[in-house]
Amino acid sequence: SKEITAPHPLEPLRQISKQIGHDLDTVEFAQHMDSIDPLRHLRNEFHYPKMKTLGSVDQSIVNPEEDCVYFCGNSLGICPKKTREYVTIEVDKWEKTGLEGHTNGDLPWAWCDEGLDDQMGVLVGAKKGEVGIMNGLTVNLHLLLVSFYRPKPERYKVLLEGHAFPSDHYAIESQIRLKGYDPKDAMICLEPKEGETILRHEDILRTIEEQGDSIALVCFSGVQYYTGQKFLMEEITRVGHKKGCVVGWDLAHAVGNVEISLHDWGVDFACWCTYKYLNSGAGCLAGLFIHEKHFNNSYPRLTGWWGHQLTTRFEMDNNFHPYPGALGYRLCNTPGLLCPPIKASLEIFQKTSMSELTKKSRLLTGYLEARIIAKYGYPDTQRQYNKTHRLIEENGESIGEHVNGAQSIENGAQSTENGAQSTENGGESDKNGAKRIYVEILTPSDVNQRGAQLSLSFNINITQVFEELRKRGVVCDERKPRVIRVAPAPLYCSFEDVHRFMKYLDQALNAALE
Amino acid sequence: SKEITAPHPLEPLRQISKQIGHDLDTVEFAQHMDSIDPLRHLRNEFHYPKMKTLGSVDQSIVNPEEDCVYFCGNSLGICPKKTREYVTIEVDKWEKTGLEGHTNGDLPWAWCDEGLDDQMGVLVGAKKGEVGIMNGLTVNLHLLLVSFYRPKPERYKVLLEGHAFPSDHYAIESQIRLKGYDPKDAMICLEPKEGETILRHEDILRTIEEQGDSIALVCFSGVQYYTGQKFLMEEITRVGHKKGCVVGWDLAHAVGNVEISLHDWGVDFACWCTYKYLNSGAGCLAGLFIHEKHFNNSYPRLTGWWGHQLTTRFEMDNNFHPYPGALGYRLCNTPGLLCPPIKASLEIFQKTSMSELTKKSRLLTGYLEARIIAKYGYPDTQRQYNKTHRLIEENGESIGEHVNGAQSIENGAQSTENGAQSTENGGESDKNGAKRIYVEILTPSDVNQRGAQLSLSFNINITQVFEELRKRGVVCDERKPRVIRVAPAPLYCSFEDVHRFMKYLDQALNAALE
């Protein structure tokens, strides 16, 4: 089975905790982790929003001067400090020189995306020319489907997630219709096993093995937007290819979040947006990947003048000569104001690497996971977690910090960092007959099957809790009625952010359940 | 015949010239025209580039403090002063609040295009909901073709211009292939009559009448990018519909330039870019129009989550419920940084109207036309122009100012505004045996069949002349080997700009032909 494919970060976290003599749930531990984080300086590359600038925050219950807790990089990344400067340069240029901006300055508009595309390609393991920057994600997905979804009567189906992101679902659905097939019949929407929330890797593989002969295209997200599950892209691609399917990936939640090797994996196509972990701003230009092996294919495609080679583009003779790679898929001239944010973003990624980021990310999200399980885990989950990580053997007893009075990690102490008893609410609640709070983490515990995000499913409606979190400057994402998604992005989030998140979650639960 | 459909602006220009006692070719005349221009204040809404900030300008031969001559609004409009402020507001918001920017501030990114779309709709005569702002032009054209090009075996052809803008040509070509037809057979590329450069309106109509039964789609540009010819959209649409064709327009060079009534004309669809006469910056978001009569059609379309109605968009149940109008065609979330420039641009248009702008534009371009014909017109053209406008009868003699010594407009004086003899070069050239310079205006003289742009075709290779123009701060567009396109945009260009253009053209010709 593929359920556990990489070492779990709890091990090093516990070792460090022992070394420094501070438990995982202490601010000292979190601060120590930050002090030894080799990427901690990267937070300074961003404008990390402050409590005082967030409209949702109740300034009377937080320190307005503090940073908020920004755990929403899976939805919208924060603003690199260089963005303003680079955007201003382009506005200046337009003001001062008009048309000359097309061919002059730092990012000449006529080719401002070129160069940035290959830099972005590094983040997905692409070779030169395999990545282009253009349009939005869903537009790119359509452009790719026009080329790569080529149904034939004996092989016309698309295998996708039953809970694919709606835009992907709609895109695939409409492309199936466009090509004359019936989505009801042609879409294989893979559902998790009864009672489960994530798709098991082996079930994906088995479906491909079993139905692959009728499948024209396998199209999944690299990281699932709702559950945070990372699919094992390499093997799915390989198995898909073995069955003769085309395999493409929507990397919206994967790029800048997890390690990806599109070229080496032989992935046929991929696309992604840049406003999540790539921090390029709402609706910014999206990425598009075409594997080199497809550079000379003669698949159908939608064409436009910007896909025409630059050397002869302006001869205007209406004979289309596309760039061989991803750039050939461009239709329109590139928005001059959208490349500066991408440049600012990529410069930060160039100060590190996806492998360094992944190392940190696993620790950071692993830390969050450990804290959540210890405090809000269902007894069974705690038991299982402890057993998996041999916490029971080491300590000779079960370990768990629970809002409702279970033991805290490793030492059984129940005080929270702000001195309040973490059981306070739990105890009262019990007296009042209120429900115990439990959290199920929908995201796999296997670090190879997730990125930064954890999806937390509460045993209560969290509408009010979410409001209380917002009041405390916790920026995350609510999926009604029970789920919040939290993503400590390793580029700019800290261990102390995780610690503060736990504190505010405790407060928010107390406030909401009062 | 439709050759002349509206009164020509020469008449009022000459009346004013008489009134004030200054000939058309004097700086006094140009300055007077500016002083009585009710839209002259709108130039202040823009950063009109200066000589000193243009890299192409030779600062030693111009006054660096002066404005350049920006006649390139047909290619890239100049920057509205408010753009910087509005862009900065969005960068600020992102820096300070991250995700909150989606639903807060002046232009909440989650619906920043909504509202602007209807404002933009005013410029094309659309009703509420008929216009959306999204993607780039060629992407929108593709989205529209997917819906509106529905070939059937007995009616599958597309009627387009033989010299359509390449991107349109490619888009149509690839869509024909996508739908299983052969572009060679299915594209009717209408060519001008032998020896002519513009398509005659009656020939377009006749082609539709004759071949319309096999034509699925008539798709033209509203204003031709190369010749500046404005097609008579209303009648072409009507005749197309009478023959059962769908009729769509690419308004790239028409929007913000000429009066358009898409709704009233019953146009099926249209699209346009916003970086030309709409001054929204290179590659900014494009417009898309769907006529109200199509709101409830069941044509095929490419779908994405942003076309889903906002009220239920985030329920994520994968049942697509589109907005009824143009917004239903949106695929992706909107780039937050591209709406501020559109807002800045539209605010300026709201200070006037397309009918006021057209009034000025006709005078301004008419003035340029008169100056060009008088100075560089072929004798036949001059004769014809004079005859058409009854200049001969009024003055009792032929009128013409020619670089090579012909008479100047109305008074026969040959001095140019800088005191030099305009015949100087002409005379020397004759001695040296150099060629006389003639310019043919490719653009129709009928103001109903053109907008701001004139396409000037020289009887010489203009590569060097163009370089000399650039050195003097004349920003216009070269189409090798003989054509320059000049467009005095009525929002920000002045009569004195035209006058200065004539001066610099004279200088540039002299310098290039030395």
Ligand SMILES: Cc1ncc(COP(=O)(O)O)c(C=O)c1O
């Ligand atoms: C008439 C016309 N159509 C299409 C285009 C292509 O525009 P885009 O690059 O915005 O898709 C242009 C660009 O100048 C144009 O002038």
Ligand SMILES: Cc1ncc(COP(=O)(O)O)c(C=O)c1O
């Ligand atoms: C997995 C996934 N696919 C597609 C999209 C749609 O993106 P866009 O609006 O950029 O087309 C998103 C947006 O969040 C996403 O998360």
